[in-house]
Amino acid sequence: MEDFDLIVVGGGAAGFFGAIACAEARPGSRVIILEATPRVLTKVKISGGGRCNVTHHQFDTKRLVMSYPRGNKELIGAFHRFQPRDTVAWFAAHGVELKVEEDGRMFPVTNSSQTIIDCLEQTARQHGVGLRLKTLVQRVEKVDDHFLVHTKDGAVLRSRFVLLATGSMPFGQTLARDLGHRLVDPVPSLFTFEIKDPLLEGLSGTSFPRVHIQLKIPGAAQDFQQEGPCLITHWGLSGPAVLKLSAFAARELFASGYKAQALINWEYPLKYEAALERLDALRREHPKKKVSNENPFGCTRRFWEALLRESGLSAAQLYAETGRKQLQEIARRLTATPLNVEGKGVFKEEFVTAGGVAREEIDFRRMESKVCPGLFMAGEVIDVDGITGGFNFQNAWTGSWLAAQAMAYSLGDSPKA
Numbered sequence: 001m002e003d004f005d006l007i008v009v010g011g012g013a014a015g016f017f018g019a020i021a022c023a024e025a026r027p028g029s030r031v032i033i034l035e036a037t038p039r040v041l042t043k044v045k046i047s048g049g050g051r052c053n054v055t056h057h058q059f060d061t062k063r064l065v066m067s068y069p070r071g072n073k074e075l076i077g078a079f080h081r082f083q084p085r086d087t088v089a090w091f092a093a094h095g096v097e098l099k100v101e102e103d104g105r106m107f108p109v110t111n112s113s114q115t116i117i118d119c120l121e122q123t124a125r126q127h128g129v130g131l132r133l134k135t136l137v138q139r140v141e142k143v144d145d146h147f148l149v150h151t152k153d154g155a156v157l158r159s160r161f162v163l164l165a166t167g168s169m170p171f172g173q174t175l176a177r178d179l180g181h182r183l184v185d186p187v188p189s190l191f192t193f194e195i196k197d198p199l200l201e202g203l204s205g206t207s208f209p210r211v212h213i214q215l216k217i218p219g220a221a222q223d224f225q226q227e228g229p230c231l232i233t234h235w236g237l238s239g240p241a242v243l244k245l246s247a248f249a250a251r252e253l254f255a256s257g258y259k260a261q262a263l264i265n266w267e268y269p270l271k272y273e274a275a276l277e278r279l280d281a282l283r284r285e286h287p288k289k290k291v292s293n294e295n296p297f298g299c300t301r302r303f304w305e306a307l308l309r310e311s312g313l314s315a316a317q318l319y320a321e322t323g324r325k326q327l328q329e330i331a332r333r334l335t336a337t338p339l340n341v342e343g344k345g346v347f348k349e350e351f352v353t354a355g356g357v358a359r360e361e362i363d364f365r366r367m368e369s370k371v372c373p374g375l376f377m378a379g380e381v382i383d384v385d386g387i388t389g390g391f392n393f394q395n396a397w398t399g400s401w402l403a404a405q406a407m408a409y410s411l412g413d414s415p416k417a
């Protein structure tokens with residue numbers, strides 16, 4: 001029977017990073033990655049629209065954890081030991097420079113996810129990390145102080161430690177369940193909202209720098225709210241504010257069948273009273289001007305015209321011909337448009353699953369199972385997920401690095417542990 005120090009199940013971001021970090025911290029250790037499919041790092045390849053949003057330029061760990069709807073408490077300690085600054089330094093030390101974009105997302109300067117794949121594959125090879133493709137792990141068995149890993153093709157490999165890095169694949173998670181772990185049901189996170197409303201018709205592509213969205217979900221104990229940029233799409237709404245809401249309300253939206261009522265302030269933080277004041281002033285000072293030509297707000301002309309249309313104004317209407325009720329209606333729609341969310345749309349740049357191995361069963365200082373010592377977990381297999389922006393990869397890098405340090409330390413003296 002083949003013997004290893006560490007068997008990594010899953011050749012994704014967490015699996016590769018963990019395998020490399022262990023081999024680096026404990027040179028000479030026998031580490032192998034078992035990957036079910038014919039290719040490794042497939043999600044890295046397609047991530048960030050093919051550019052791989054590796055991490056986020058948020059080095060304040062208290063703020064960083066606020067981007068994790070599930071796992072924010074548990075990750076505080078973990079990020080103290082390995083956070084985005086460490087990710088940037090790690091990749092720089094391995095020949096990959098990252099750059100930061102205006103919104104804080106960090107990508108390789110090459111703008112290609114292949115750079116990250118090449119880096120991880122080359123580094124793994126340099127450190128003698130083994131790799132077996134088309135090797136589905138069917139069962140992991142704990143026997144005394146070691147593990148027997150059974151693959152679909154009938155092989156049995158023995159190892160002191162196992163790192164479960166199977167991502168959100170249900171089959172991978174059953175490996176954890178069979179070892180006695182509780183699984184939290186998977187539900188999608190990071191999606192857009194399907195909304196059909198006359199206000200949005202013909203406005204696809206219109207963006208807003210800062211909206212506020214309040215979401216009422218039938219059956220939910222609380223309302224959800226977020227602010228940030230927003231984009232009108234062919235099928236409804238997208239953009240950071242919507243994606244954040246989809247993540248923080250992932251479970252409640254799933255339970256409601258993706259039905260909810262959104263109340264949107266398109267000009268946040270402008271208040272209704274202030275909006276009405278500006279309109280009143282225009283009516284006083286420019287009564288002969290067309291309302292459609294005098295937009296006192298930051299929104300685009302196309303949106304302004306749609307807002308006037310839905311508020312009952314005609315295209316050529318002058319301010320002088322506009323009653324107070326109509327101005328009130330414009331101000332109300334601008335600062336609190338009610339829209340019905342009718343379903344879940346796709347967000348092609350990134351998607352993750354909420355759910356996985358229950359967090360309370362993992363010691364986040366070591367990423368080791370409390371139920372099955374010697375078994376480590378990292379990445380999306382655990383019930384941890386972040387909003388869009390590089391936070392999900394950061395969770396994979398941090399978790400697998402911590403697991404690797406703990407395993408390397410146990411394998412012998414390690415300077416980093």
Ligand SMILES: Cc1cc2nc3c(=O)[nH]c(=O)nc-3n(C[C@H](O)[C@H](O)[C@H](O)COP(=O)(O)OP(=O)(O)OC[C@H]3O[C@@H](n4cnc5c(N)ncnc54)[C@H](O)[C@@H]3O)c2cc1C
Pocket residue numbers: 009010011012013014015034035036037039040041042043044046047048049052053054055135136137138165166167168169171172175348349350351352378379380381389390391392393394396
């Ligand atoms: C389209 C898309 C774009 C994304 N873009 C970004 C982004 O830009 N930034 C960001 O932070 N996040 C992004 N994400 C999320 C990010 O990709 C994941 O959070 C991350 O890949 C999780 O890494 P992981 O190693 O835990 O799981 P995965 O990357 O899913 O890897 C798990 C691996 O385990 C293998 N496996 C599963 N079960 C078994 C088994 N039984 N035996 C052997 N092998 C097994 C799988 O085949 C897979 O290769 C994106 C996701 C998607 C889908």
